[in-house]
Amino acid sequence: MSEAPIAVFDSGVGGLSVLAEIQQRLPQESLLYFGDCGYIPYGEKTPEFIRQRCGLMARYFREQGAKALVLACNTATVAAVAELRRDFPDWPIVGMEPAVKPAAAATRSGVVGVLATTGTLQSAKFAALLDRFATDVKVVTQPCPGLVEMIEDGDLSSPALCRMLQGYLEPLLQAGCDTIILGCTHYPFLKPVLEQMLAPDISLIDTGAAVARQLRRLLDEKQLLASGPAREPRFWTSGDVAHFAQVLPLLLPQTGAVQSFDL
Ligand code: DGL
Secondary structure (H helix, E strand, O other), rough: OOOOOOEHHHHEOOOOHHHHHHHHHHOOOOOEEEEOHHOHHHHOHHHHHHHHHHHHHHHHHHHHOOEEEEOOOHHHHHHHHHHHHHHHHOOOOOOOOHHHHHHHHHOOOOOEEEEOOHHHOOOOOHHHHHHHOOOOOOOEEEEOOOHHHHHHHHOOOOOHHHHHHHHHHHHHHHHOOOEEOOOOOOHHHHHHHHHHHHOOOOOEEHHHHHHHHHHHHHHHHHOOOOOOOOOOOOEEOOHHHHHHHHHHHHHOOOOEEEEEOOO
């Protein structure tokens, strides 16, 4: 069982930012990445639609014997993680949500910005996160429609992308944010360009590394950690295989074969 794969899921290529963190900490694990690119963007879909996709995907990977599931997507987590944990109570499921708690602790100006999808920012789970951890700071939220699609196309730095990003950053900077949460797993791929656009005293926070640590803890607790040599991840997509294979090396240092898969 400990040699069984871990399913890592996102609506597209964004979850690869989380996969990289998992690979770095757990190189001996067999990782199966599924990008639901045929149905992207989740950020503009209804919670019901996302729950249905996540339910189908989780059932499939559970039946195939995956030892754990990583929802490497903030939008999918806020919409579906509660239901998945109820439906699969004994299965380690790691979700992710915008890093409000660490950002509230880190800000010196008392103003935190959140870049995320419309779906994440409108969710009850995000509202609860603010109620719980952000009572002493001001939080400025910014949905970023269109950004995910550009990253899916492998665009991490074009003038058009920078213009769009500048428009989304403007209200956060105007409000005096010194800490910006990257609340979508696609956005860590924009860190290099963001660092060029922002003053050096503005911090960017994301949760990929925390998710990898939590996965490690859960597997350890259940004695499910794999041993042996490092393994290559596998990649599946419900979108265009050739396109995924073309974008993959722009996002990950180590790539691998891409397969078509839909539910
Ligand atoms: N990567 C996903 C997230 O973390 C969202 C992308 C999408 O809109 O599909 O929220």
